[in-house]
Amino acid sequence: MSLDGKRGLRQDVPSRWNSTFLMIENALYYRRAFCHLELTDSNYKNCPTVDEWSKVEKIDKFLAVFYDAICAFSGTKYPAANLYFPLVFMIYLTLRQQTENEDEYMRRMAVQMLAKFEKYWLDFNVLLAIAVSLDPRYKLQFVDFCYKKLYGYNGSPAYLNVREKLFSLFLEYASNVPTTSTTTGKRGGKVVHVSPIQSFSKETKAVMQEFDSFELDEESTHSQKSQLELYLDEPRVDRSANIDILAFWKANQFRFPKLASMARDVLSVPISTVASESTFSVGRRVIDQFRSSLRPDTVEALVCTRDWLYGEKELAQMKLDELMDDVMNLDINKESMDDNRGHSQD
Structure with missing residues (x-):
């Protein structure tokens, strides 16, 4: 159907409405593919009807504004x-x-x-x-x-x-x-205040101050923006x-x-005092059957990979001699424990 196959479909998480929007958004994108599959595959019985597709479009438009808000209010970017x-x-x-x-x-x-x-x-x-x-x-x-x-x-x-x-x-x-x-300048690391009329006499300053008041009277706050x-x-x-x-x-x-x-x-x-995940999710902060989307083998692979990465980093910092000493100490301790058990039995 000349559609981008990399976009993929999304699973719905009943406790999070934004996952419902993403599911609907992607399903609408592949609507022609679903309809084509219904015509070519007799085993495909779950294709939505025309009325159901119409309802899905209405819900998609309705949830779009909420999804825009959650993306903009995301706590990771602090908008x-x-x-x-x-x-x-x-x-x-x-x-x-x-x-x-x-x-x-x-x-x-x-x-x-x-x-x-x-x-x-x-x-x-x-x-x-x-x-x-x-x-x-x-x-x-x-x-x-x-x-x-x-x-x-x-x-x-x-x-x-x-x-x-x-x-x-x-x-x-x-x-x-x-x-x-006044304007400020720096001389030798010190701030120096320079007045534009500091060299004027008292009489001149008085006239200039009168000019200042004249300017305020002529161009009052009502005329100045x-x-x-x-x-x-x-x-x-x-x-x-x-x-x-x-x-x-x-x-x-x-x-x-x-x-x-x-x-x-x-x-x-x-904008918000809590993370968007907490605001727009009705689920509890626990991993349950709805919030866990990783398969068991994927979780096992991630845990093992993490252990291997950190394990290799720690082993690279240890000296081989120290490692051998620890192994020898374990063997010695094991022999002594066996001897003690033999004496206790005697």
């Missing part, structure tokens, strides 16, 4: 917080859409899952929605888009809440990060671009120093 909101939004949107599915089986399953997920959705931290706005591919437009997609125009209050919290958080950083009018506003007003980066978000803010820390400081703290928030 930045900007990945959280888009994936959780997709899960919530998928559940809401499936509650209106014409298929009774899918609708009933989605309703039960949505009832549990909504409790989590209502309690998730707003900071994780703020994190996606610090991604130049999404910004606040994506948050607005998500809430309108979920709630229509009724989603505006939720978006405005995120926007308000974002600007409030930035003001905290802007007020706490010191801004000085903050670093956050300048960042949000810039065109968004192509969403399909592969961007290292931490490297982006490191490169722009001189353009937006206060905003970059806030971005580092927000993006470092861990």
Whole structure:
């Protein structure tokens, strides 16, 4: 059927739903091969019907968004917080859409899952929605888009809440990060502060200070844009671009120093406090008939290979003379034990 045979099929593990998705995904890939086998081999009686294949396709699309989330939230890579909101939004949107599915089986399953997920959705931290706005591919437009997609125009209050919290958080950083009018340099290993007007007289300094206040009056904070506003007003980066978000803010820390400081703290928030394996598995942490996929001979080969590798490493470090001494001592001890047994019998 001109299909890649190396892809292979996956076994289902009933206690782990992601293994069910992988099984279904690969089975759909070989669907034509299964149908062809049913026509050519009379002994093959277990090929799914057309209706069953249709149900499998629906479940595959449904579980795909969850699988995307588990891959992105994997604890081995420690992803930045900007990945959280888009994936959780997709899960919530998928559940809401499936509650209106014409298929009774899918609708009933989605309703039960949505009832549990909504409790989590209502309690998730707003900071994780703020994190996606610090991604130049999404910004606040994506948050607005998500809430309108979920709630229509009724989603505006939720978006405005995120926007308000974002600007409030930035003001905290802007007020706490010191801004000085001096530049620093190094002389002989010591930091020297150089003021641009240190050579002026008192009268000149007074006039210059008056100019500073004049500048603030003419260009007040209402007319000047903050670093956050300048960042949000810039065109968004192509969403399909592969961007290292931490490297982006490191490169722009001189353009937006206060905003970059806030971005580092927000993006470092861990998405999950437990490993994804523990989160998305309903099985216990024991090896049972469902979680053990290795055949006994494979396990035996792995154990023996491990012993041989470590054994060879240890034997290579031992001297041959020491090994021979140990063997001789064993023989001597054995002879003495035999003699003692003979005397005791006498």
